[in-house]
Amino acid sequence: xxxxxQAGTFSLGDRSVNRMGxxxxxxxxxxxxxxxxxxxxxxxVLRAALEAGVNHIDTSDFYGPHVTNRIIRExxxxxxxxxxxxxxxxxxxxxxxxxxxxxxxxELEQAVHDNLRNLGLDVLDVVNLRIMGDVHAPSEGSxxxxxxxxxxxxxxxxxxHLGLSNATLTQVAEAQRIAxxxxxxxxxxxxxxxDDALVDALARRGIAYVPFFxxxxxxxxxxxxxxxxxxxxxxxxxxxxxxxxxxxxxNILLIPGTSSLGHLLENLAVAELQLDQNVMAELGSIxxx
Ligand SMILES: NC(=O)c1ccc[n+]([C@@H]2O[C@H](COP(=O)([O-])OP(=O)(O)OC[C@H]3O[C@@H](n4cnc5c(N)ncnc54)[C@H](OP(=O)(O)O)[C@@H]3O)[C@@H](O)[C@H]2O)c1
Numbered sequence: 001x002x003x004x005x006q007a008g009t010f011s012l013g014d015r016s017v018n019r020m021g022x023x024x025x026x027x028x029x030x031x032x033x034x035x036x037x038x039x040x041x042x043x044x045v046l047r048a049a050l051e052a053g054v055n056h057i058d059t060s061d062f063y064g065p066h067v068t069n070r071i072i073r074e075x076x077x078x079x080x081x082x083x084x085x086x087x088x089x090x091x092x093x094x095x096x097x098x099x100x101x102x103x104x105x106x107e108l109e110q111a112v113h114d115n116l117r118n119l120g121l122d123v124l125d126v127v128n129l130r131i132m133g134d135v136h137a138p139s140e141g142s143x144x145x146x147x148x149x150x151x152x153x154x155x156x157x158x159x160x161h162l163g164l165s166n167a168t169l170t171q172v173a174e175a176q177r178i179a180x181x182x183x184x185x186x187x188x189x190x191x192x193x194x195d196d197a198l199v200d201a202l203a204r205r206g207i208a209y210v211p212f213f214x215x216x217x218x219x220x221x222x223x224x225x226x227x228x229x230x231x232x233x234x235x236x237x238x239x240x241x242x243x244x245x246x247x248x249x250x251n252i253l254l255i256p257g258t259s260s261l262g263h264l265l266e267n268l269a270v271a272e273l274q275l276d277q278n279v280m281a282e283l284g285s286i287x288x289x
Pocket of ligand 1: 024165260
């Protein structure tokens with residue numbers, strides 16, 4: 001049995017995944033643009049993740065663009081039966097590496113086909129609509145046209161399950177009236193807890209919450225409390241940050257991103273790290289939302 005099972009599993013629609021997964025965004029070049037500095041290392045990280053028991057990978061065709069998906073295909077195709085690849089659509093990259101909304105039905109359909117082709121799949125397991133009302137944080141506004149377009153592609157058999165990214169609870173409810181939402185992927189970590197209530201609301205509905213930037217993303221988490229707890233437990237601050245998320249709610253699925261084999265193994269080892277109530281309370285004071 002993979003040691004990842006110790007952190008438990010959660011459902012994404014009819015698929016069950018280990019709560020400890022892997023986010024592939026860091027496999028593209030600097031600024032998530034262009035090819036990686038070390039292509040062979042990127043392939044090795046993906047294969048090591050699968051070998052360690054990872055069966056949930058997060059990606060998008062706009063990482064690179066195309067780069068991350070093509071590396072996943074090169075490293076892992078034909079895919080293990082239990083592997084669930086979650087992708088996202090709703091943005092396109094400019095030649096200057098900018099991130100631009102691409103939310104018309106035609107653009108969303110094109111993005112689904114780009115993901116299918118570059119991943120080498122006939123059906124995408126899970127597609128998140130990346131909401132771009134405000135690029136950096138969830139903001140209210142109807143997502144009916146975009147989500148209906150994806151629901152149509154689901155009905156055509158190109159997508160198994162749908163999710164949302166950068167979403168509010170109101171948008172989740174709106175989407176649920178169109179088609180089932182299996183996951184929500186928003187920014188959330190020890191120091192960034194605006195979604196505390198959303199995490200719990202989704203837990204009550206059996207919907208997975210998948211924090212992006214679990215380690216702080218482009219601004220790695222830094223906190224004296226975090227460092228003190230890590231030193232006391234004999235682990236790294238990043239491991240404590242991930243263990244806090246696992247303990248925070250049962251519907252949280254982790255997709256920490258890394259291009260480094262050492263960091264990958266360090267992150268996956270967190271599946272066996274449990275924090276007691278006192279430590280949780282101490283860490284909880286860092287970024288109360
Ligand atoms: N939906 C969205 O809008 C959205 C936005 C951003 C990301 N995402 C998804 O979320 C995933 C996770 O986010 P992320 O990769 O941006 O941020 P993250 O997981 O918070 O942090 C990644 C950063 O931390 C470093 N790192 C990873 N493990 C480490 C460790 N054990 N010790 C020290 N440093 C470590 C990585 O560098 P090294 O490569 O050197 O390890 C990288 O710089 C992405 O892969 C992507 O799939 C989604």
